Amino acid sequence: MTYFVIIITAVFVNNIVLMQFLGICPFLGVSKKISTAAGMTGAVAFVMVIATIVTYLIQKSVLDVFEIGFLQTITFILIIASLVQLVEIILKKVSPALFQALGVFLPLITTNCAILGVAIMTIQKDYNLLEGVVFAIASAVGFGLALILFAGLREHLDLMNVPKGMKGVPIAFVVAGILAMAFLGFSGLV
Amino acid sequence: MSQLTNFTKGLLKENPVFVLLLGLCPTLGVTTTAFNGLGMGLATTFVLVMSNMVVSLVKSGIPDKVRIPAFIVIIASFVTVVELTMQAYLPSLFESLGLFIPLIVVNCVVLGRAEAFASKNNVGSSIIDGLGMGIGFSLALTLLGAIREFLGTGEVFGLQIFDSSYGMIVFILNPGAFIVLGYLILVVNRLNKA
Numbered sequence: 001m002t003y004f005v006i007i008i009t010a011v012f013v014n015n016i017v018l019m020q021f022l023g024i025c026p027f028l029g030v031s032k033k034i035s036t037a038a039g040m041t042g043a044v045a046f047v048m049v050i051a052t053i054v055t056y057l058i059q060k061s062v063l064d065v066f067e068i069g070f071l072q073t074i075t076f077i078l079i080i081a082s083l084v085q086l087v088e089i090i091l092k093k094v095s096p097a098l099f100q101a102l103g104v105f106l107p108l109i110t111t112n113c114a115i116l117g118v119a120i121m122t123i124q125k126d127y128n129l130l131e132g133v134v135f136a137i138a139s140a141v142g143f144g145l146a147l148i149l150f151a152g153l154r155e156h157l158d159l160m161n162v163p164k165g166m167k168g169v170p171i172a173f174v175v176a177g178i179l180a181m182a183f184l185g186f187s188g189l190v
Numbered sequence: 191m192s193q194l195t196n197f198t199k200g201l202l203k204e205n206p207v208f209v210l211l212l213g214l215c216p217t218l219g220v221t222t223t224a225f226n227g228l229g230m231g232l233a234t235t236f237v238l239v240m241s242n243m244v245v246s247l248v249k250s251g252i253p254d255k256v257r258i259p260a261f262i263v264i265i266a267s268f269v270t271v272v273e274l275t276m277q278a279y280l281p282s283l284f285e286s287l288g289l290f291i292p293l294i295v296v297n298c299v300v301l302g303r304a305e306a307f308a309s310k311n312n313v314g315s316s317i318i319d320g321l322g323m324g325i326g327f328s329l330a331l332t333l334l335g336a337i338r339e340f341l342g343t344g345e346v347f348g349l350q351i352f353d354s355s356y357g358m359i360v361f362i363l364n365p366g367a368f369i370v371l372g373y374l375i376l377v378v379n380r381l382n383k384a
Binding site for chain 2: 018019020021022023024025028070071072073074077078081082110111112113116117120121124165166169170171172173174176177178180181183184
């Protein structure tokens, strides 16, 4: 039951992009086409789950044991940065097809605050490892949901007659605002 | 480029938020009030200036291949300084900014300036660049926070301007952040064109 609550909360109620404002840069940057949005989602989900597991283990087995919790920020960002490199190298060797699909997005992920945010939140919310993994997967699904919905809206927006000054980024933000309004409807669900 | 234009470019022409569209997560996430926006802006300015300074001091000693991780470590150290200082002296601000303080590490403005400016220029201009960009960032956050606070609760910096029962609560909530920022970008684009 708790897992179900974690999933619903992370995907809909506290959607990581629209409700927590994490990962806004890729949300705007790669949402022009549904296919690129899907690729980015895959890369984020992949790294997010691995990063959450590794940072959780480091937190419990190193930072907590030696009581050096103040090094959390530095440690986590280094782990994520090196993980992204590692994933890139391994993917290139093991699965060139997957690398083709996700490759261009991987370097961007280091500075995606959703990854670091989920890793820190897993520690702050005092989840155990399994709950952390479920939370990471659900957050990635929420990220993908918001990104793909938004990409679909933007594809349609290209065909619309938007006032000149509003073209591009301003109208995208207003549309994101309306999408966030729709997600507000989920609040109070859990 | 003179030092003055180096400083002022961050304010409007190359404003990190409105024009470069960097660092949007804290921009949207913490600007429920003008005060929170200002606090976040100043914290980021400190990290920007210090990391720009250190990066430009040590740039010749860092091998090209590991420069990004090296920059990240420098930035993360200053973020930790800010985090601990704020927790000690401004606990209420620390509480309301929450997760977004450690996330200054992944704020693209900071890494972007380290990579694009500080790693190529001397210490003096790097500090000025960091200061200009930081103030531009703070201005953007404070403006966005003030507008949202004003429309949502009728207050600016806690000063009551109209009765809060006329406030439109949606501007304090998440959708308001997106919508106000969208219109602000429209205005800034127009100003930059003129």
